[in-house]
Amino acid sequence: MIRIDPASPVPPFEQLRAQLVDAVSSGELVPGERLPTVRKLAEDLGIAPGTVARAFRELEASGFIETRGRNGSFVAPQGDAARQQAQRAATAYAEQIHALRLDPDEALALVEAALRAGSPVTA
Template structure:
């Protein structure tokens, strides 16, 4: 989770924006991931809703996230069409892995085995 340091000289909206960029860059948040609502995240982090809204607007202006009206704000899909489709498939797979409560390392081993053509990976 993103932490905001109230003692930092960096404004809270910028700390939040940078935190999302870092989480997306590291793969912690993948393309298609739905972000919390402005109000919920503001409450969770002890920030004003306007602060979170500003961070979201700046992320959207940079093309990092996209807002889909009442459906919410999501991490954007970038790249060529094949890359975008692979990102969508990865996001769906990640949701399925979470629903099945599989360990991330095991899920990655399954993908690696499937890419090698082996079908299954050692458990």
């Protein structure tokens, strides 16, 4: 839960930015997760939309979120290139599973079976 302390000497945009970085780093926010709109988050936190927009711009510049135009802002994949590609694939798979209305446990079982059936990567 994000909280802005108006009595803090830390500017509100920095409080928001730091808390979102912590949420991504801890796994509370996962790659591909959609963030609230700037206006909605500003309203929820009782701060100006420009404050949220500044935090989002800084988070995007540092690679923690990505903005997809009118589709909104999302948590960006983290880590090395291989991990980022795997996170993008996992997000796409999850979206497909939701669209097909399959049970998440069944979807995980399908992934486990596919991973077991595949040949190991060799160097």
